[in-house]
Amino acid sequence: GIIFLISIKKKSWRQKKWFLYAFLVATPLGFVALEAGWFVTELGRQPWIINGIMKTKDAVTPVQGIQYSFYLYMLIYIGLSITVYWLMNRQIKKLNSL
Incomplete structure (x- = not known):
């Protein structure tokens, strides 16, 4: 995001290969962040279940x-x-x- 905002001023960056590769590499990062957040949220619910205090079937709503x-x-x-x-x-x- 920051690189793109800088590229508004420096239009020559938009023709450089490294700029295009940066966007190519950054494309899946939003999905990765979304999945990582979900993963952390779900693992945060599990410690008492993993430690044997509660079974997973008892944690269901x-x-x-x-x-x-x-x-x-x-x-x-x-x-x-x-x-x-x-x-x-x-x-x-x-x-x-x-």
Whole structure:
């Protein structure tokens, strides 16, 4: 992010190979950060379970009807996935027709 902000002033950087490689390498870093955060969060819940104080099956939320929120999120994500696919497909067709 900082390199890009600097490149706004120094436009010559945008033509350099190292600049393009930096963006290529940085592309998956957002996903890695997201997964690492999830990983740390989930491991943070486990110490008492690992140490034998509580079993994993006892740590599960006993709330009734929790599956309905799961189904709702799945419907939302499926709808968003279809929308993104449709929008990207439309954009690609427009670019190909130029």
